[in-house]
Amino acid sequence: MRKVLIAAAASVIALSSAAIAHDPPGYLNAVFQWPESALPTLDGNLAEWDVIPAEFWLTEQDLVQSSERADVYTGPLDVSSIAVRMITTWNEESNRTYWGMERFDDHSSGGSSDDLEGVLDADHSGGTFWDLADQSAEEIARQRGRHAQTHHWYFDDGFSESWTWFWMTQADWYDDPQYTAQAHSVIGEVGSDGELTQFAEWYQIYWDDFNWEDPSGSVVHDFEVDEIIGLSYHLYDGDLRDGSEDCNCWSRWALSPNVASFGDADFLADFVLLPVDDSIEYVTAVEDDSWGRIKASLAR
Numbered sequence: 001m002r003k004v005l006i007a008a009a010a011s012v013i014a015l016s017s018a019a020i021a022h023d024p025p026g027y028l029n030a031v032f033q034w035p036e037s038a039l040p041t042l043d044g045n046l047a048e049w050d051v052i053p054a055e056f057w058l059t060e061q062d063l064v065q066s067s068e069r070a071d072v073y074t075g076p077l078d079v080s081s082i083a084v085r086m087i088t089t090w091n092e093e094s095n096r097t098y099w100g101m102e103r104f105d106d107h108s109s110g111g112s113s114d115d116l117e118g119v120l121d122a123d124h125s126g127g128t129f130w131d132l133a134d135q136s137a138e139e140i141a142r143q144r145g146r147h148a149q150t151h152h153w154y155f156d157d158g159f160s161e162s163w164t165w166f167w168m169t170q171a172d173w174y175d176d177p178q179y180t181a182q183a184h185s186v187i188g189e190v191g192s193d194g195e196l197t198q199f200a201e202w203y204q205i206y207w208d209d210f211n212w213e214d215p216s217g218s219v220v221h222d223f224e225v226d227e228i229i230g231l232s233y234h235l236y237d238g239d240l241r242d243g244s245e246d247c248n249c250w251s252r253w254a255l256s257p258n259v260a261s262f263g264d265a266d267f268l269a270d271f272v273l274l275p276v277d278d279s280i281e282y283v284t285a286v287e288d289d290s291w292g293r294i295k296a297s298l299a300r
Ligand SMILES: [Ca+2]
Pocket: 040, 041, 042, 043, 044, 045, 046, 047, 048, 201
């Protein structure tokens, strides 16, 4: 009996310390689930996403500046410079996360100055997925991104050579359609220094054990209802008009001011995976191009 109690107490302590580590502290948000019959159609038109209630979307109002760079913008949030609505959703059968984003930027620099970085710890293991002390080069290669993954995504109409960049790995196979795919559209011209609005939708699978040398030996996460995942968004807005060190023009907007979320899952925010909401009238693929879209746009 005593052993059981000690084990129970130890697990409570482990749970509570994990909860304290997650960031922002006390934060819990929810991940909307798509039914298998109505997965988003990746075409750069977000009409089908409008069935998702507004409270699931994050906007720029949910974000704070998260950077220690010298040229970081230090003024208040300015929706005439960056405005966004973005969301991470999921689907049980495919074990995919589906992401949607609409983003307005007054100054399109193009490429890595204006992208979204998504970080996700699917099995909520927490802890670093960056180098550990005294690791060999081989161990570092294995460790980076092993139990949580992070991607920079560029929805920039071909301005960037690749649309997805899992920047901490040496793997070159993670952009295969069995793992990820995207579609996007833009209003404006990428890299023109002018205004740009982007509409993007994409899916991404995640790994419990990502092995950069071994796609088939890597363990894909099996997402389940009620599971809590770790999630972070880093929304970059570089308005690099003069590019000087003190330009006060570079932003990394995130849920928390911490910068450690780049490579430590203890600093990701908690999100719980929801069941399908059957009360919603989804836009199914069959009616996707016609009546369903009209209905979805009328329902806004
Ligand atoms: Ca679509």
